Amino acid sequence: MIHDSLIRERLVTGGKTASDVTRDIARPILNKPSTAWKVGFTLSVIFLGIFVVSLFWTLWTGIGTWNINKSVMWGWDITNFVFWVGIGHAGTLISAILLLFRQKWRMSINRSAEAMTIFAVICAAMFPVFHMGRVWVGYWALPLPNAFGSLWVNFNSPLLWDVFAISTYFSVSLLFWYIGLIPDIATIRDKVKTKAAQYWYRFFSMGWTGSTRTWARYELISLILAGLSTPLVLSVHTIVSTDFATSVIPGWHTTIFPPYFVAGAIFSGFGMVATLLVVARKVMNYENYITIGHLEAMTKIIMLTGTLVGIAYLTEFFIAQYSGVEYEQYAFLNRASGPYWWAYWSMMFCNLVSPQVFWFKWARTTPWFIFIMSIVVNVGMWFERFVIIVTSLHRDYLPSSWVMYAGSLTEIGLFLGTFGIFFTCFFLFAKFLPVINMSEIKTILRNRE
């Protein structure tokens, strides 16, 4: 017998009905953009402009505009790549893994987290693509019959695995996101008034009517896609970590990298989801849908994954000393006490120490504090990648090659610019598509057991 739960806390508060859900969530789409939206969008476009200028400068002059050199051949670019790819993991994690675990609180946040995934992967892709230098021959990375020499791609190379992993992850996430959007696009289609909007929402709704036959298949495909995406999400960051782990650079050549990177990705992804949603729920009046309970659940995951990442930092430090390999020992001591000590200790503070405040209920339930913490997490995770990449490279086996490295203005511009890409896409998404999955939210209004 189905009945309403008496003890379980409601996931949607405010006694909403199905039509309230449609009205509340479609409001930003049906109305003219708010001032907050306009200001945010304009700022994002300015940052997008910074990206365009920096990219133009990179392409016009060459990779020499970056400060990378013969020792530190990977710098801000790969740091930023891993940073964005990591952020891109929370979306699919929330949709897929939490769906398999039947965590219904995911329903309020999965749509925006999936959108975030897609935009973050676009930002991530910019860095390796343009680091290739001659981007117009970027298709050489694909396994194409080679008309220019006699070689195929190298299937032993993790960089090739990355090409497959990132492109698969991006396209499967896009498909998952789009299939999830179809019923909501249909809802919007039946609400909009202008001719142009009616045309486009009808176009993308693919004739959706809400037939039970279609819903049955829809639920099945969502489940299978979730089952597929779960190992996919784990594989992608595992493969990203093998970019480092399969090399023989001290500090990179460790077997702990795959789980450590995956935990870090989830950690940073949830950090970014929290940054976006704490603001969005306030600005868009979604407090009844993204409740304090949702924020609390996210902070618990942040604390768990932050601690996992912290354990990984301590483990790799210990193993390096215990290994008896002097290069490994030196690499790690150099991280903590060498010229980049500030980056190492920023990472330690932001990722291991600071999430521990979430043991306290106040910290888990105070939105402004969660917002600040989410920024701290993002900063910490950027430093993690910087530490791994730059401190391992700047002092290699040959002391005469030892150099220092700092990002050039162009590299900084490119990084800031990707925030422009990310937020421009996100603001457009928030204006034209429902930020919360309406059709899923409607199934949990009754708080069923």
Place this chain on the structure above:
Amino acid sequence: MGIIDSNLSLRNRNKLLLGIWEDEDKLVEATSELVHAGVKIQDVYTPYPVHGLDRVMGIRRSWLSIVAFLCGATGFSLAFWMIYYMYVQDWPLDVGNKPVRFSPSWVPVLFEATVLCTAFGMGFFFFLRNRMIWGIKPELLDERQTDDRMVIAVETDESVDEKKVLKIMKDHGAVELRESNGGVQTTI
């Protein structure tokens, strides 16, 4: 049985009897009652998935999971063949004296290709079976069926006792009853 589900189109149908609901529990009760009374339900339209409704209507479990497996197997085979051809047959590449025949380093590409083909193959057949394509005109029976209202549509012919159908609908919480004749709806 064609790949495209012929039950979905409402074109060229006989008269449809429509009941409108606002409560999902009553909708499921009504559907169950109609099925028990031997009435053939054309379809039930809901703004969100109502759990168990497909079983009440007697819809068979979709073949989509088998299709997904076949697509995955195809993707795996194609990727294996691709790597084998490029890396073993056509131009064996010696990198650090690592084996060119099957080695664990093939696994990432095999895995990603399998996932890619499974997802997109399954997606393709999902859209095909549900006759979903960009730009197709939706056949709506109520303008709020994607918002908060639920519709049961029963197709009638000589064998259907319309009065009985309407009575079951009314007794089980239908807020409105209509009939649709060639797309023109009238309230009963």
